[in-house]
Amino acid sequence: MSPLPSLSATPRIAFLASSITVAQQALEQMRLRYGHHSPQDADVICPLGGDGFMLQTLHRYGMLGKPVFGMKLGTVGFLMNQYREDDLPQRLALAEPAHLRPLEMLALTESGTTTGSLAYNEVSLLRQTRQAAHIRIDLNGQTRVDELMCDGVLVSTPAGSTAYNYSAYGPILPLGSHVLALTPIAPYRPRRWRGAIVKAETEFRMQVLDPYKRPVSVTADSHETRDVIEVTIRESRDRQVTLLFDPEHNLEERIISEQFTV
Template identity: 30%
Template sequence: MANSIAIYGGSFNPPGTRHRAIAEMLSNNFDEVIVVPWAPTHDRRIRYDVAPVYRATMADMTFRGMERVRVELFDLDSDDTLPSSDLSKELGLIGDVWHVVTAQMCQGGKKGESAVHKEWQRGDAMWKQLQFAVVKNVDEEVDPDDLPPKCKIYATDRDGGNDAIRERIFHHQPVDDWIIPEVLMYIRRHALYSGAPQTRTTRFTLDELRPMIYADPYNPKSQEIAKQFPHEDRDHPNLIVVIGGDGTMLRAIREHWRLRVPFYGINTGHLGFLLNSDMPTELLGQALVLEQLSLLHVDTVSPGGETKTSLGFNEAWVERATGQTAWIEVRVNGRQRLCKLVSDGALVATPGGSTSYARAMGATPLPLSTPALLLVGNNVLFPTDWKPVLLPLDTKLEFRTLDPHKRPLMGYVDGVSHDEVHSMSIRVSSVAAVELAFDPHHDPAEKLARIQFPMPEGGA
């Protein structure tokens, strides 16, 4: 018998205890529940809306730790929402699939005037063909004639829809019963739904320390510092303490970004641009500075046409795979900007990665909070005197080899090889981001200045 799967789509803007209770109820009746936050739609303006990255973070927080429940962010990371009828195909689901809708969405169904009929692509056919899990309030009256031909009804006694939560937050009214504590803290520190501009730099105070320790296993100093955190909580951490260098931080981010808790770095490496310089005297009660930084979404296409998607924090690049120089076409937002870049390679870096490989190629390092990307060429022969370019954060870039047989390219994301590639597309992810935590006295500008103005050993 095929597993029964409930696809629970919605805006989850923000997700609340009602949504979590519905997911729990569904998980008791289905083998698997897949939560799919929808992408923003161009035809509906949402009051007090927030960027997709915040919605993705709150969804991961709200549904974390639930048995038989997982969150899929592919729709939220796209430009347009995928038709609900196509979600099962996108997820590769075959068998006993049910689509979760509210009873309000079924009103008018007997006349073909429900929200499913009007708003879903091929709504009339989907109404007749798909299986629906209809969620209603316990005291809500539902006309049986309004229901789809294939449906099951589930009732919840939880209040707190998206619109009501946003209104309460905007008017500074309590929402403690409607949102889980972690999400409420996240909303408050980023001033979400308040009408104020959302900022990438904020403050964060711990009243309880539940650290997950991620230490460089090859650095004795890292291991020694790790012993000073005897009470580790790997199941429910509220801070990921990374002990090592920038490379250790990159590995920690790659493995644990979806935990959606801040990363606090302690540098035992060299420069440690992404980490604090010293072991903290006290973390509890400190107003840590948080920098929310987005990851790169990278799609590579192999010579055989296979597409691979990955995420990077620092950079993504292509480089020559043989002794021949690379011939690379560079497109920016779909427009050809360099018809033939003759070089050893080309790279896109985030501000967090600007002090690494990009700097070695001649780019100027950027402060972490800079809303920009760096496009850099490696040993450029043509165009003559072409220099690194600073681009807006929402830029989409593509590298493509002009001669895959004689001048093949290798692809890399944060130093991880993607083997030979025909092309690489790079953009900032709409859903993947991390918060880096720094001590109040930490001065990233001073650390950056040490890179920009290097002093000789023993200098003043």
């Protein structure tokens, strides 16, 4: 069932588009056909572009609590629906919701500053130089990995588990599973450790063991902080976004299908 407040009349739609030409052309056509409202005044937000632009939209307008129906006009569109100009109000009326909670990241840098950010896909720690990173991993205050020598390590949400996490040989997580994936990136020691699946309530604390010789950056979706010495990650308790999908291509089915792709 769609969360739109009233579907008897044409919903108020806020159209947004990435900077690529085809998306800007579609933006003009959709606004001419269906009108345009600001995100603050709209019933639903409709970004036109790829997954990167969808994440930008969620970061910018997620706090409004408006459902988001994206349409693919970019390179990657796992979080998007097929672009069609016709019958948008009917598609919105039939759309199925997927409720996502972002990760909250808090990073402490060598200079003593702290940086916070949200991540709807993943938070990843990555080495900044040719030398491997050395990272200690605590879960809920208990050390689980004394020293991980690696290119990096990431924490992924179910919605993001088919992205960078999957490329790093991490598990695909079903929506609604209430778990997160902890996945090492090119681990050297311990050589046999391949990560873990943990409860969504888990708090992660990553400590960089040799930050001056082996500097590490952290990226929450596309927001990067360099020269970190400690990073805390947990699922947000008070932030949630709702994505809308055509019933024949809902997000849960896409995640299941990814596990059977050869």
